[in-house]
Amino acid sequence: MLDVQRIRADFPILQRTVNGKPLVYLDNAATSQKPRAVIEALKDYYERYNANVHRGVHTLSQEATDAFETVREQVARFIGARHSEEVVFVRNTTEAINLVSYAWARRVLQPGDEVIVTEMEHHSNLIPWQLAARDTGAVLRLVPLRDDGTLDLDRYAAILSDRTRLVAVSHMSNALGTINPVADMARLAHEQGALVLVDGAQSVPHLPVDVQALGCDFLAFSGHKMLGPTGVGVLWTRREVLESMDPFLGGGNMILQVWWDRAEWQEIPFRFEAGTPDIADVVAFGPALEYLSALGMDQVRAHELELTRYALARLREVEGLVIYGPQDAESRGGVFSFGLGDIHPHDIGTVLDAEGVAIRAGHHCCQPLMRRLGVPATARASFYLYNTPEEVDALVAALGKVQQIFGRARATV
Numbered sequence: 021m022l023d024v025q026r027i028r029a030d031f032p033i034l035q036r037t038v039n040g041k042p043l044v045y046l047d048n049a050a051t052s053q054k055p056r057a058v059i060e061a062l063k064d065y066y067e068r069y070n071a072n073v074h075r076g077v078h079t080l081s082q083e084a085t086d087a088f089e090t091v092r093e094q095v096a097r098f099i100g101a102r103h104s105e106e107v108v109f110v111r112n113t114t115e116a117i118n119l120v121s122y123a124w125a126r127r128v129l130q131p132g133d134e135v136i137v138t139e140m141e142h143h144s145n146l147i148p149w150q151l152a153a154r155d156t157g158a159v160l161r162l163v164p165l166r167d168d169g170t171l172d173l174d175r176y177a178a179i180l181s182d183r184t185r186l187v188a189v190s191h192m193s194n195a196l197g198t199i200n201p202v203a204d205m206a207r208l209a210h211e212q213g214a215l216v217l218v219d220g221a222q223s224v225p226h227l228p229v230d231v232q233a234l235g236c237d238f239l240a241f242s243g244h245k246m247l248g249p250t251g252v253g254v255l256w257t258r259r260e261v262l263e264s265m266d267p268f269l270g271g272g273n274m275i276l277q278v279w280w281d282r283a284e285w286q287e288i289p290f291r292f293e294a295g296t297p298d299i300a301d302v303v304a305f306g307p308a309l310e311y312l313s314a315l316g317m318d319q320v321r322a323h324e325l326e327l328t329r330y331a332l333a334r335l336r337e338v339e340g341l342v343i344y345g346p347q348d349a350e351s352r353g354g355v356f357s358f359g360l361g362d363i364h365p366h367d368i369g370t371v372l373d374a375e376g377v378a379i380r381a382g383h384h385c386c387q388p389l390m391r392r393l394g395v396p397a398t399a400r401a402s403f404y405l406y407n408t409p410e411e412v413d414a415l416v417a418a419l420g421k422v423q424q425i426f427g428r429a430r431a432t433v
């Protein structure tokens with residue numbers, strides 16, 4: 021089991037108070053907090069070896085390049101990639117998916133080809149496919165959601181066909197917490213000759229994720245949701261696919277030779293990293309990966325599973341509270357979207373904030389999903405490795421305050 025009190029001591033921000041109350045940070049699906057090792061690594065980089073990478077012969081540049089490339093290898097190990105060249109650094113999950121949409125999909129998709137997405141996708145894994153479909157004449161198909169918050173896999177099998185070129189699916193929903201069976205979905209897609217993109221923004225920080233076991237072709241995720249700094253995302257792509265792709269952005273760093281009228285591209289992954297990358301943040305992502313690896317992702321998942329079981333039980337005690345998504349802990353992560361009668365989620369969020377409890381309220385970048393649920397927005401509490409059962413209690417107590425303020429009667433409407 022995780023020693024959560026020891027872990028908490030590594031996160032300076034968790035010591036602070038908000039509105040006179042100890043901070044209870046339950047907005048981890050939006051971004052995670054950072055351990056001291058990550059914050060120190062940023063400072064250390066700027067104080068000791070700040071320089072541009074991949075081009076300088078001087079010592080600082082070599083040190084910066086070594087540190088940067090070491091993190092690429094760490095990322096590859098973390099997700100079970102065979103080759104570190106399969107790891108492309110981008111800004112975030114959104115950019116990773118757009119890279120695939122521009123550098124792969126727009127070259128491959130023909131009119132009438134199909135891209136399958138699901139009803140629970142974040143806008144980041146929907147809009148890039150809408151745009152690619154608009155530009156190529158391809159068609160978007162949708163895997164519907166069942167009422168229990170899981171995907172209708174029979175419908176998925178039915179809409180897959182030899183016209184399917186890509187299946188783009190999130191591994192874990194940021195709005196429902198649902199964990200999707202992406203390995204099975206990938207196997208079925210490959211039988212039809214389609215490639216598979218997994219949006220790992222919520223899964224890579226919270227579950228053991230191995231790209232070989234998933235059998236996907238692309239995996240996108242963000243460092244900032246897994247203890248790392250903002251500004252670093254990863255696109256992992258199976259080598260043969262990445263090698264077949266043209267650049268997305270042109271400029272420095274991504275070329276071998278340039279003439280006035282043409283250029284030859286660099287090898288992967290540099291072909292996809294035009295311009296000066298976010299060196300400091302990539303370097304500081306290293307200690308975040310080390311931190312998670314030292315704890316063990318299976319332990320992180322086990323801790324969150326326990327918290328999820330406890331949160332499900334405690335939240336069910338709150339009169340009038342509806343939890344969206346799967347009702348059993350095993351099929352979900354520690355992301356709880358909920359409603360409380362007709363109290364607006366923003367009002368819930370504001371009252372909770374006054375109690376020091378940070379949650380999110382809104383559509384969570386999933387407007388079509390909100391329409392499917394029949395609500396404009398939800399309140400969302402999301403957990404991570406430093407959260408405790410006592411913080412679940414604090415959330416439930418603060419929800420009691422919400423009911424006091426807005427009236428229990430309205431909450432049970």
Ligand code: PMP
Pocket residue numbers: 049050112113114115142144145190192193194219221222242385
């Ligand atoms: N996909 C999912 C499932 C997410 O939860 C998020 C972040 N909320 C994203 C994509 C986008 O991540 P980013 O904002 O870091 O690009």
